[in-house]
Amino acid sequence: MKKIVLLILLFSNIAPMIKAGGPKQVAKIDRSLWPYEISSTEEFDFASKMEMLVFIDVFQLRDQIMIEDSIKKFLGVEKISMSSINLWKEQTKKVLMSNFNALTNTSVHNFIEIPKPINWQGLANAASSLEKSVPGNLKAWFTEAKAFYDSYIYEQMRLAALFPRVTSEILTLQNSEVNGFTFGDKQFLLTFDDGPTLSGGNTDKLISTLSKNHMNGVFFVLGDNFNARLKASSEQKMNELYNSVVVGSHGKVHNVHPKYSEWQYSITFTKHLIDSVITENNRAGYFRPPYGQRNDNMIEFLGQNDIRVMLWNIDSQDWNAKITSGEVADRVITLILLWRKGVLLFHDSHSKANEALPIIWNSLKNSDVNWMDAKQMK
Numbered sequence: 001m002k003k004i005v006l007l008i009l010l011f012s013n014i015a016p017m018i019k020a021g022g023p024k025q026v027a028k029i030d031r032s033l034w035p036y037e038i039s040s041t042e043e044f045d046f047a048s049k050m051e052m053l054v055f056i057d058v059f060q061l062r063d064q065i066m067i068e069d070s071i072k073k074f075l076g077v078e079k080i081s082m083s084s085i086n087l088w089k090e091q092t093k094k095v096l097m098s099n100f101n102a103l104t105n106t107s108v109h110n111f112i113e114i115p116k117p118i119n120w121q122g123l124a125n126a127a128s129s130l131e132k133s134v135p136g137n138l139k140a141w142f143t144e145a146k147a148f149y150d151s152y153i154y155e156q157m158r159l160a161a162l163f164p165r166v167t168s169e170i171l172t173l174q175n176s177e178v179n180g181f182t183f184g185d186k187q188f189l190l191t192f193d194d195g196p197t198l199s200g201g202n203t204d205k206l207i208s209t210l211s212k213n214h215m216n217g218v219f220f221v222l223g224d225n226f227n228a229r230l231k232a233s234s235e236q237k238m239n240e241l242y243n244s245v246v247v248g249s250h251g252k253v254h255n256v257h258p259k260y261s262e263w264q265y266s267i268t269f270t271k272h273l274i275d276s277v278i279t280e281n282n283r284a285g286y287f288r289p290p291y292g293q294r295n296d297n298m299i300e301f302l303g304q305n306d307i308r309v310m311l312w313n314i315d316s317q318d319w320n321a322k323i324t325s326g327e328v329a330d331r332v333i334t335l336i337l338l339w340r341k342g343v344l345l346f347h348d349s350h351s352k353a354n355e356a357l358p359i360i361w362n363s364l365k366n367s368d369v370n371w372m373d374a375k376q377m378k
């Protein structure tokens, strides 16, 4: 009986994952367990340092016990790419080391010193000493953070293990691809996929919320959705809708493009549609591949059409029925503290971004986080 349950669990974990790029369990954390504000530079940096240390602690524990066979068992994947996993590990270490260098010399709530100059071994040692030194008022957060990073590292490592058999946002194929890790410290770009919805739907509500808060973002539209809404309205109405934001392409249909025979048409159709309707100031020359799946041929073809691939590095999981909008906000805030830069992935086809974003902005309001102007992303 147990075996059957286990098999069902393993199987159900793999099937949706390979296509959707998302695991069955979603890493969640309750930010109310963090007893301090994060809405000032110093408080942000203290929280960021602590998130990074817990991540490193869990990452190191995984690293030490992980040989190929145990990784396969842990992830429930038969065919894994060790070279992709190793590349992901190396890149992750580099990002975290550079993030530690970006921290202000803050002394607020300080109880753990990071030896200078920053190196991986020093960070790993500091991270492993955390369990003993964490003060009482951070204990509940610490326990929850460990569980969060356990799930999150599983999500990430799983994507790396499948790459490039199943491509995703986890690694780039070419340097021209943007994923957010090359942004400056505390720079974040908002992106929204799968729209537009019908008139008056989630797309309209979200753009209105962005606009009211003096924010914008890149909307990666599906050609078919865009066309349907255009036919039901007018070019002028489409420009009014996207007036304060920027439009990019998500393809004509939400298919896995490397396996879709009409992928070239999907790209050119959507590009022509956007170019012929949306004014130049509101267009971004970016393509977001559905599920993050693409290949070298596609990147080359996009390049010939003056389009670049935009991936993401902070996945809100807002499309997932297993996470509420409050939990989306907590997850995104935590990943903002961890990565300190990046492209955030949301969906305007769902309602959660509209509810989660005001919570996120409010928590970070005086933290010097720089919400990038999508109109500058040309």
Ligand SMILES: [Zn+2]
Pocket (backbone or CB within 6 Å): 193, 194, 250, 254, 290, 291
């Ligand atoms: Zn999509």
